[in-house]
Amino acid sequence: MTFTFVTLFENLIAPYFEDSILKRSLDAKIIEINFENPRDYTRNKHHKVDDYQAGGGAGLLMFTQPLFDVLRHIKQQDPQAHIVFPVPAGKPFKQIDAKRLSKKEHIVFVSGRYEGIDERVIEVFGDELFSIGDYVLTGGELPSLVMCDAISRNIEGVLGNVDSLMEESFEEGLLEAPSFGKPKKYEDYEIPSEFLKGNHAKISTLKNEMSILKTQYFRPDLFCRKNIKH
Template sequence: MRFTFVTLFWPLMEGYFGDSILQRAIGKGLLEVDHLNPRDFTTDRHRKVDDTMAGGGAGMVMMPQPLFDTLKHLKEASPRVHILFTTPVGKPFRQSDARRLAKKEHVAFVSGRYEGIDERVVETWADECFSIGDYILTGGELPSLVMADAISRIVPGVLGNADSLAAESFESHLLEAPAFTKPKVFHNLSIPSELLKGNHSKINALKKTMALSKTKYFRPERYLKFTQRESDEKSIY
């Protein structure tokens, strides 16, 4: 899996791949990470990449020429690249998107800055546009890293224990059950005793009960989807 980050501020992102799971994945050749800076493609002698908003308004907008030429260069070098734009108006990024995108061989993330990107760039080059939430950030670098991280974990071999993916939150409509470790008692708080008895059928039943309770409390809309799916599956039989 290859990731290309189109950003004005690669130093903000580079360190994320310098440690832990993603660093090991790069070392094993499972992930490849590179970047392109639109300033390197601008025709402006001052390396300018932004200008005032057409029609008036506060803030600056990333101009079309630098990004057009950046993405043209990228597409010519890698015709099968799948180009994603990070934008507050994009569709919400979901775990299902991460699973789907993990099957691509090359994904590029275009990170906007200022008041956004000239829409003609988006209309011409975007394969998909994503948002990671209903809030505004100073740039698209963090959303790009969030999506790259989520996608990376699904690439075969990246996680040490691939079986852990199956039980994670959002793999079904349920959130993942609470997790515990040693010691058995900490500050007078105990691990649920059933988790310590070695009866795996009872452990699984308890984990499902805890996952149901957690989902119902924190994400009631997902709980309703889960119960509806369970009801639909029972009605088939």
């Protein structure tokens, strides 16, 4: 899987891949990351990528020419490249999207800055638009990283233990059940006794019940969507 980041600020993204699971995946060539800077494609002598908004309005906008050229270049190199724009208007990014997109060969994340991107760029090149939450950030780099991380961990070989994917939050529309480690008692706090008895059928039943209760408490919106009689 190849990830290409179209961004003015490569250094905001590159360090994330210098440690832990994604670094190992890069070293093993399971994933590959590339960067394209729109400023390298500008045709004006000052290498500007921003301009005033048509019709007025506060703030500058990333204008068409550099973005059209960089995205055309990417598509010429790989016509199958799947171009994603993280924007507030996008649909909420969910686990089901991360799993689906992990089957792609090449995903391109386009990070906006300033007051955003000229809408014509999005209309012409956008394969999908996603939002990671109902709030505004200073740029698209963080949402791009969030989505890249979520997608990457669903790619075969990225996680050491593939079984861990099976019990994660949102896999069945519920939050993952609480987890407990050692010791069995810390200060006055103990692990639920059923976890210590070795009966895996009962543990599985208990985990499912705890998953339902956790979802009901923390994410009633998800709980209602599941229509669980409880």
